[in-house]
């Protein structure tokens with residue numbers, strides 16, 4: 302409210318006093334307000350000066366009017382040096398236009414966002430700041446611009462470092478990614494190669510399977526506990542079982558009952574201890590077909606590890622046809638042997654006659670003695686019966702000789718039995734006693750005692766011995782009269798557990814040509830010879846798994862020797 306001089310004239314004194322009181326109170330208020338304002342201003346001044354943020358006020362031309370400590374220390378100049386200078390001069394050249402534009406926008410009261418600037422300090426170093434400004438009027442109505450500077454250099458530095466770190470990281474990631482991509486490619490290549498190998502393996506396996514299945518040999522794979530793991534098509538043909546009926550079952554299924562009992566108990570031990578010894582060797586065994594019949598087999602065993610497990614593969618070949626042929630050959634050999642035995646008997650006729658004659662003469666003698674006893678007046682029955690007993694024994698002996706001759710020549714089946722070879726030799730040679738006497742041959746026996754027995758066909762081996770002795774006698778007969786004729790027969794056991802029989806004479810021996818041909822059929826130097834004796838003897842010995850050889854030199858005599866395996870040797874040769 303404005304009070305004019307007229308208003309005062311119209312006022313009463315009291316009213317004027319009241320007015321004066323009111324005005325005084327008002328003045329007091331104003332003075333109080335003034336004091337407040339001053340202290341506010343001072344406070345503002347102090348805040349301006351002490352603020353940690355740089356503050357600058359400019360006139361509307363951008364000339365510095367005021368600058369606080371934080372701003373001067375940012376620039377590195379004293380406040381006097383900056384005062385009244387254009388602030389633009391402290392901004393890097395490139396950003397001076399930006400700064401001008403910013404001041405203009407402030408003066409036009411356009412709402413201005415903070416702007417990033419770079420100040421040049423006294424040392425010429427750039428200082429990044431964020432600048433936020435506002436414009437207004439001074440108390441004397443002059444346009445002024447206030448700017449605050451926030452030092453963002455440390456932040457920029459961190460940002461730079463961060464960016465560097467990010468770049469490094471990005472580089473690292475790029476490198477890692479490149480490496481990973483490369484590894485990935487390599488992996489992909491490996492996977493491709495593996496797939497290729499797998500494909501090839503499958504192809505090879507298919508080929509192998511088709512080869513295995515085309516094989517005429519049965520292939521049975523078992524694990525260490527004797528369980529069948531795989532079989533090929535030939536196994537099905539040989540044994541009559543399908544693969545499904547065999548896989549997962551014990552290999553005992555394919556073994557004869559006798560073997561099976563043994564294997565059941567010992568299978569694990571058998572595979573562990575025995576099988577390694579026969580790996581790669583061909584063994585003759587018998588298999589059991591599904592229909593219960595037996596099948597002769599040639600078997601080889603191989604051992605192989607797979608995925609940390611041990612397996613055995615048995616390769617079996619059905620040898621029924623070969624066995625049949627072997628049997629037929631044996632029978633044929635026996636037929637031939639029989640024929641030659643008849644010939645041998647013919648050759649030994651004089652010896653046989655002598656052998657039989659001896660007991661018959663004795664019988665004649667004993668019976669004559671008996672007759673004389675009977676004609677005597679004093680009948681001595683005791684003597685008669687004693688003499689008759691002797692006659693009886695001699696008659697039996699003659700019968701035995703004839704019986705064994707008949708046995709020797711009659712057609713027969715091959716029969717093997719346990720034989721003491723020394724005994725066989727004594728029995729066989731007795732027939733030649735007359736020949737030895739007649740041709741003045743000294744016979745020597747060097748038979749090793751307690752030899753193990755052999756399992757042989759007695760007649761066949763007897764035939765071999767008789768043939769060798771017969772040949773030696775024939776050879777010795779050729780020696781000039783009164784030359785000492787010696788024949789010896791030896792038996793021994795060799796380190797391989799074969800019995801060795803040697804027939805040695807000091808006859809004329811053999812020429813090199815004879816040595817070459819002597820064992821071939823039909824070679825003979827005798828007028829009535831067949832030339833079959835030695836070749837048949839050799840076949841008979843070989844049929845017993847033995848061998849027949851000779852040593853001979855002209856004028857130095859001849860030694861024939863043959864071997865026969867004992868049971869121990871047979872077990873070593875074809876173990877089960």
Ligand code: ADP
Pocket residue numbers: 768772773776806808809810811819824825826827829830831832833834835836859
């Ligand atoms: P063979 O007795 O019918 O001639 P072998 O096959 O038994 O038939 O004998 C063949 C040949 O070997 C005899 O004819 C003989 O010439 C020779 N030979 C066999 N043994 C002897 C020997 N101990 N000393 C000299 N020659 C022998």
